[in-house]
Amino acid sequence: MFVLVEMKDTVRIPPWLFHINFNDAVVETLNKKFANKVVHNVGLCVTLWDIIKLDESFIFPGDGASHTVVHFHFVVFRPFVDEILIGKIKSCCKESVQVTMGFFDDITIPAESLQHPSRFVDKEQLWAWEYQMEEEKHDLYMDIGEEVRFRVSDEIFVDTTPSSPENAAGEEIADTEVKKAPYTIVGTISEPGLGLLSWWNTG
Structure with missing residues (x-):
């Protein structure tokens, strides 16, 4: 780490x-x-x-x-790829779950990297793992602030050095681009033992 x-x-x-x-x-x-x-x-x-x-x-x-x-x-x-880390869920959206480690917030778990099957609940604005137990399904919600164990699957560096405000023709370019994080960690929890720590507590 x-x-x-x-x-x-x-x-x-x-x-x-x-x-x-x-x-x-x-x-x-x-x-x-x-x-x-x-x-x-x-x-x-x-x-x-x-x-x-x-x-x-x-x-x-x-x-x-x-x-x-x-x-x-x-x-x-700078965690290495495949390293297991623990953070807290910061927010959820339809595309991903955002995780924070307190000192570093730019950690994202894409929707396709969640436990399967998972669904986004619009009313709660949370992701839920549809856990099959015998003949019943249980929604295990990924609540904000819950501790989550994830594996690092990728890292993304973005060069955020300010560029010239003019293009080759000398015309000013409107600053409409969304600011990107200079360093993002991509994680996955689609494996046994990964996800909310409370899912795997046996005590």
């Missing part, structure tokens, strides 16, 4: 931070830049782990800050 990733970045330390320990200033700057942010094809950065190496620092003309290339390890949230 959490991995250590080796990264490199040029750290700019402004003059008003020169009075504090240089390493402390680097740590503060790196955490401010990366913590709780998604790096494309890397994952959700959590916190700086350690500094591997500091290259020589430079001060450029017209800029009183120091610039240093820093090699470091960062703790990153």
Whole structure:
């Protein structure tokens, strides 16, 4: 779920931070830049782990800050495909179930990846697993806030770097696109033992 990733970045330390320990200033700057942010094809950065190496620092003309290339390890949230995780149901719609882990909300379980057979109940705005027990069917609802165990089936990275507001002809493009999450985890619960924890409790 959490991995250590080796990264490199040029750290700019402004003059008003020169009075504090240089390493402390680097740590503060790196955490401010990366913590709780998604790096494309890397994952959700959590916190700086350690500094591997500091290259020589430079001060450029017209800029009183120091610039240093820093090699470091960062703790990153990036579950591997097929990893089993536990989260809580955040919301439901006809297309999917949204799951949160508290610190990360962009987890989706598509309708086709739910336990079979499942149906969306419009009145409740919830999904229900139609569980067959002997000759009766029972609707096991996926209530908001319930803990759910799921398997990671895919991950999706989207480059959210701002693009030019003009097209090739120089015409302005209306900002009508729906903002996409930079990092989405896709899960499945269509296997025995997966789904709401309460479904499988025997006690």
